[in-house]
Amino acid sequence: MLNYTIRRLLGAIPTLFIIVAVSFFMVRMAPGGPFDKERKVPAEVEAKLMEQYHLDEPLPQQFARYIGNLVQGDFGPSFKYKDFTVSELIWLGFPTSLALGLSAIAIAVLIGVTLGIFAALRQNTWIDYLGVGTAMLGIAVPNFVIAPIMTLVFGLMLHWVPVGGWGKPSNWVLPIIALAIPQIAAFTRLTRASMLEVLRSNFVRTARAKGLPEYITLTRHAIRAALMPVVSYMGPAIANIVTGSVIIEQIFGIPGIGRYFVQGAINRDYTLVLGVTVLFGALVILCNLLADICYGLLDPKVRYD
Amino acid sequence: MTDLSIAVTRPEVKGRSLWADARRRFMHNKAAVVGLIILSFVTLMCIGAPYLGLHDPEEVDWSLEQLSIPPNFELGYYFGTDQNGRDLFVRTLYGGQVSLFVGFVATMVSLLIGTLWGATAGFLGGRTDGAMMRIVDIFYSLPFIFFVILLSATLGPQARQFFGSDMVLIYLAIGAVSWLDMARIVRGQTISIRRKEFIEAAHASGVSNWRIITRHIIPNCLGPVVVYMTLTVPAVILTESFLSFLGMGVQEPNSSWGMLISEGAKSMDIAPWAVVFPSAVMVVTLLALNFVGDGLRDALDPKDR
Numbered sequence: 001m002l003n004y005t006i007r008r009l010l011g012a013i014p015t016l017f018i019i020v021a022v023s024f025f026m027v028r029m030a031p032g033g034p035f036d037k038e039r040k041v042p043a044e045v046e047a048k049l050m051e052q053y054h055l056d057e058p059l060p061q062q063f064a065r066y067i068g069n070l071v072q073g074d075f076g077p078s079f080k081y082k083d084f085t086v087s088e089l090i091w092l093g094f095p096t097s098l099a100l101g102l103s104a105i106a107i108a109v110l111i112g113v114t115l116g117i118f119a120a121l122r123q124n125t126w127i128d129y130l131g132v133g134t135a136m137l138g139i140a141v142p143n144f145v146i147a148p149i150m151t152l153v154f155g156l157m158l159h160w161v162p163v164g165g166w167g168k169p170s171n172w173v174l175p176i177i178a179l180a181i182p183q184i185a186a187f188t189r190l191t192r193a194s195m196l197e198v199l200r201s202n203f204v205r206t207a208r209a210k211g212l213p214e215y216i217t218l219t220r221h222a223i224r225a226a227l228m229p230v231v232s233y234m235g236p237a238i239a240n241i242v243t244g245s246v247i248i249e250q251i252f253g254i255p256g257i258g259r260y261f262v263q264g265a266i267n268r269d270y271t272l273v274l275g276v277t278v279l280f281g282a283l284v285i286l287c288n289l290l291a292d293i294c295y296g297l298l299d300p301k302v303r304y305d
Numbered sequence: 306m307t308d309l310s311i312a313v314t315r316p317e318v319k320g321r322s323l324w325a326d327a328r329r330r331f332m333h334n335k336a337a338v339v340g341l342i343i344l345s346f347v348t349l350m351c352i353g354a355p356y357l358g359l360h361d362p363e364e365v366d367w368s369l370e371q372l373s374i375p376p377n378f379e380l381g382y383y384f385g386t387d388q389n390g391r392d393l394f395v396r397t398l399y400g401g402q403v404s405l406f407v408g409f410v411a412t413m414v415s416l417l418i419g420t421l422w423g424a425t426a427g428f429l430g431g432r433t434d435g436a437m438m439r440i441v442d443i444f445y446s447l448p449f450i451f452f453v454i455l456l457s458a459t460l461g462p463q464a465r466q467f468f469g470s471d472m473v474l475i476y477l478a479i480g481a482v483s484w485l486d487m488a489r490i491v492r493g494q495t496i497s498i499r500r501k502e503f504i505e506a507a508h509a510s511g512v513s514n515w516r517i518i519t520r521h522i523i524p525n526c527l528g529p530v531v532v533y534m535t536l537t538v539p540a541v542i543l544t545e546s547f548l549s550f551l552g553m554g555v556q557e558p559n560s561s562w563g564m565l566i567s568e569g570a571k572s573m574d575i576a577p578w579a580v581v582f583p584s585a586v587m588v589v590t591l592l593a594l595n596f597v598g599d600g601l602r603d604a605l606d607p608k609d610r
Contacts, residue, residue: 023451026455137592140588140595141588142543142546144547144550144566145587147570148569148570148573148580148584152573152581156577163574246450247547251570261454265553273455280451
């Protein structure tokens with residue numbers, strides 16, 4: 001197991017390197033420099049600026065410098081917010097984004113798994129149809145439709161939650177729900193399908209045949225096995241939540257890194273966009289890794305050594 | 306002699322082909338058939354929009370007492386008008402043309418890359434296969450949506466000049482993102498089919514390679530590929546809408562569903578219909594596509610007999 005973990009950790013390094021390399025060169029190949037948008041600056045000032053940001057060096061050297069700084073946790077200066085480094089901006093936004101994402105994923109797992117299990121146990125009843133309906137709707141109704149519609153209904157029409165602003169606990173309700181709904185759908189679908197399969201399997205039949213009470217059969221045998229696909233979906237789910245947060249933070253005006261990313265892309269704040277892409281990439285890789293390791297620990301059928 | 310002559314003159318038993326079977330099963334699936342009808346209707350309406358005698362999508366109606374009016378059947382504004390006084394119904398149809406077309410073309414791009422990649426890997430096997438699929442694995446763990454955003458933010462203006470349209474970049478970017486699953490599916494199919502007993506049996510009974518490929522390998526590969534294609538289209542439409550919602554996809558004067566929803570969401574407190582109708586049309590279309598995809602999967606899955 002330890003072997004496997006170390007191997008996977010080492011395997012993540014080239015992937016991360018590819019992310020950094022691809023995004024770095026993509027950003028650098030973009031037409032127009034970061035200072036183009038402002039009032040035309042005198043040539044010597046621009047040269048000075050270029051020199052200050054090391055943009056006058058050849059590309060490979062810039063890349064090496066970026067990697068070197070990155071290893072030390074330095075994402076470089078922001079081109080747009082002159083008084084901040086990218087690391088500072090990320091630290092400003094990250095706690096908010098993290099809290100938002102974690103709440104959404106917790107709610108998604110809780111509701112999705114419960115709904116999925118009950119849908120499978122009571123197949124072809126109203127709760128099953130509720131589960132299947134949720135799963136279907138979650139696929140077809142994206143975040144950016146859910147969010148405005150929920151604001152319209154619960155904010156503007158029913159006045160249950162404030163429409164704009166940020167800071168009060170009630171401001172968190174809609175973003176978290178809007179972020180969670182597609183993942184609730186995914187978890188419901190996954191749990192239901194895997195639970196249905198497990199319930200038909202031999203070991204559940206054996207447990208029942210030897211006279212175990214139904215709730216022990218379910219909790220100790222069926223549900224445990226049925227949750228395995230859920231564990232392995234955690235990685236992609238977190239990646240989806242991260243992607244969704246970009247939209248949700250934009251819609252609700254939440255000061256998180258997702259918003260910085262979009263603003264950065266629009267403002268051509270290349271270092272900021274680059275930094276956030278690298279950070280998100282690392283996050284997604286890490287989550288996939290953790291999900292895989294958990295899977296290995298939990299599933300007795302998996303042997304890595 | 307008589308027995309033989311009877312046997313010879315007996316009319317040949319008409320076998321049911323795989324596709325006839327699949328069609329029969331598909332037609333028995335109510336959700337899939339309804340989905341197909343809705344999908345055809347939406348597609349026809351979008352394509353036929355210029356010939357329906359509706360308002361011009363760019364025309365601003367200055368005769369209205371306010372620019373943005375709710376649905377009004379007498380004036381022919383079935384979905385009302387947007388904040389610029391343009392007919393929302395016809396804009397939704399024109400937006401649908403773009404969204405559906407992007408969905409179709411990007412799916413073709415992903416089909417082309419994915420099938421070639423997957424079939425090559427599966428057919429060659431060995432180290433080549435290992436290396437090719439490792440690349441897919443690495444790509445898989447990248448947060449691709451950020452690359453798409455990076456791509457359209459940094460190279461968008463250049464691509465617009467180069468191709469004369471901002472759409473090409475979107476097809477390429479989204480298609481390049483969604484070929485990974487297709488490659489995995491095609492590879493898996495190729496490998497599993499190549500070693501199946503019925504292929505061996507066909508070989509043994511002297512069937513030519515060409516006939517084996519056309520009668521056995523292609524039909525068996527095609528099922529999952531077709532199913533996956535129908536499920537890629539809604540995913541692509543979602544990605545395009547996601548980008549357009551953020552202002553990084555389709556640019557004015559073109560419009561797409563994501564753009565209409567984004568515009569509608571901005572004025573939702575005074576004109577809720579501007580976000581509700583485009584959202585509803587998009588959600589219904591995506592649902593229909595998913596139902597058709599699920600129906601096809603059930604119809605084409607040979608395990609289900």
